[in-house]
Amino acid sequence: ETGVTQSPTHLIKTRGQQVTLRCSSQSGHNTVSWYQQALGQGPQFIFQYYREEENGRGNFPPRFSGLQFPNYSSELNVNALELDDSALYLCASSLPGRGTYEQYFGPGTRLTVT
C-alpha cells in the first residue's frame, strides 16, 4: 500500500448535483495530482496542487475545482454533475525535487452519476 487514502470509496449522485472527493497524501509528500479514469481507459490528468496552489491543469472544465490544505491533503469538487463524469477518480501524491519523480496513487473513488 502507498499510504495515500481516498474517501469515500463509492458515491452515487444525480445529474446536476455537486460532489466533493477527499485525498490524504503519503506522509511528507507536498504535491497532489488528481486523475479521472473512465471505464476501459487510462487515467486522464485533471489538475495538480503544490503547496496549496494549483500547479497545472488538464483539459477539464472549470466546474472541476480543487483545494489543498496545509497538511497537504486535498479535495476535488465537481459541480453540475453530468453523466459522463461517472468514473474512477484517482489521487496521487509525490515529492518533486527529491529525485523520486514517480507518483503514488490511492485506491480511488468510484463516482456514478445517474
Add this chain to the structure above:
Amino acid sequence: AQSVAQPEDQVNVAEGNPLTVKCTYSVSGNPYLFWYVQYPNRGLQFLLKYITGDNLVKGSYGFEAEFNKSQTSFHLKKPSALVSDSALYFCAVRSGSARQLTFGSGTQLTVLP
C-alpha cells in the same frame, strides 16, 4: 505535447513463459517513463521507472523494462510469468517540465495456468 501508445489491448501468455507488454511514447525533450499495474477495483501500483542511465531498468515483482531511445519504446518484460501477474498494465510518460503523467490506454495481461 506528450503521448503514449500501448498497441495491444490484451496479451495472453502461459505461466512460466516470458512476457512482454509494449509501449511507445512521444515527448518533447528527455522522457521520464513509468509502468503501473492496476488490479480490479484498485488504484495504480508503481512498478518501475526510467529517468536516466542504464537502458534496462528493474522493478518490483521481477519486472523489468527496456528503454530504446531510437524506437521511442519502453517495453515491460518478465522472464517467467505468474498467474498472479494477471492485471491491467499502464505505461506513462512525462517530460521534465510537465506536471502530469500521460497514460496509455492500458494492456490487459492474462497469464494462463
